[in-house]
Amino acid sequence: MSVRFGLVILAVLALAGCERPASKSEPKPAEAPLTVKPAALSNTLKAIKARGELRCGVNPALPGFAFQDNGGRWRGFNVDFCRALAAAVLGKPDKVTFVPLGNEERIAALRSGKVDVLWRNTSWTFSRDAGDQLDMAAISYFDGQGFLVRRSLNLTSAVELNTAKICVQGNATSAQNLEDFFRSRGIAYTAMVFDSEEQARAAYQADKCDAFTADISALAATRTLMDDPGAHVILPDAISKEPLGPLVRQDDPAWTDIVRWTLYALVLAEEHGVTKANVEDMKAGADPEARRLLGEGAYGAKLGLDADWAARAIMAGGNYGEIFDRDVGQGSALKLDRGLNALWNAQKPGLLYAPPMR
Incomplete structure (x- = not known):
């Protein structure tokens, strides 16, 4: 075989190995449609449904946040969030048992499974996150x-x-x-x-x-x-800085998502004007994010819940602003200003911010 013929063969093989650029007129191959993974099963949620009640760890005597009135009924800011969570996962806000916990026992009670969520004045810190292996699902109150x-x-x-x-x-x-x-x-x-x-x-x-x-x-x-x-x-x-909010165990991320988004649902409700009184009207309103929050698109399935989970949470005690005002704000004995706990887009902006519902 001549040298010239060999070079021709090599050139042909090289050209055959090169990838021909696609013509602009040629259609691109169709992309595979995105698939939504089913919600991961939460062992905590399964246990809650089996016993028929949520167990919420609270401060036994903190006026405005968690306390028992003269009739023995639990009231307060943190208490109302626990009831909203019970409404979201069990259908009714009264399906919750409040477990009074002091500072010395609160972390051990959560880690041992005595409570499903710790919703009391406990700060989010490095040691609790990394050392105690607990997750703060979201911040419900910015304190100091x-x-x-x-x-x-x-x-x-x-x-x-x-x-x-x-x-x-x-x-x-x-x-x-x-x-x-x-x-x-x-x-x-x-x-x-x-x-x-x-x-x-x-x-x-x-x-x-x-x-x-x-x-x-x-x-x-x-x-x-x-x-x-x-x-x-x-x-x-x-x-x-004392970021306060619901603490959960790190071994059940699906439960963390449920707690996180129940709180965020109440924040988003205030942002979009959804109140305890107008939930049903807002389901068919003009605000697309409010409609998604209240059931359109079946977003609850991604949490292992039904479509109306957020609507029930809001109807339990109102949106974040309603709960704040009634329990610790101007409608309460504490009369705390919203301050850092105002919405991010309020006239006097605060730090309160929930990711979008989409």
Whole structure:
């Protein structure tokens, strides 16, 4: 075989191996349609349905957030979210048992399965996420640690608490935050450490310390329990970030999704003007995202729930704004401003933000 003939053969083979560019006039091959995977089965949800009740861990005595009224009925901000979750997964808001848990037992109760969700004043921290292997499904309340003092002291800032005695709960993040704040500023103080928030509150009221430090929401609740609420003031300082919300175990991501999106459903309801009173009207309204939230497109199936799960959650106690105002806002004894807990698109924007329903 001549050299020239061999080169021709090699050239032909090279051309045959090259990929011919597609002509602009040639149709592109059709893409395979996207398929939606069925919802993963949640073992927690199966257990809840088998027993016929949701078990929700709450603070036993935190006015505005979780407490029992004179008739023994549980009320409050966190309580209403638990009822919304029960309505979403079991059909009725009263299918929930409230399990009162102190600080020292709350994490163990959740990890052992004593409760299905921990919805109380427990902060989302690195140690709880990575160390305790718990997930915060979403943030339901943006809080921070502050100081309650007697109005007669005429204080305007926590930095004026030099050499003060400060009541604080020891088995919580509050004591570490207190130490960090004063040490970083070189301010002398004495920590009066107690086993529970109730004990710290009682010591403050008994005048055993100059200030009481805890989450600002807890301080607002504490003030309502004082003999003379008007004699006490919360200083403007927030010395920490305390994102609060429902904690769940990390071993059931499908349950985490259910808890997360039940909370987000209430946030989205407020954003789109869906209230406890107008749910049925909004199902056929002009807002497409509100219609999806209330059942159009059967989005509930992706959570292992029916189409009306979010509608039931909203009808249980209203949207996020209705719950906030009734329990801790201007319609309550606490009269807390929305502040950071306002919607992202409010006239005075806050941090409250839910992903879109689509």
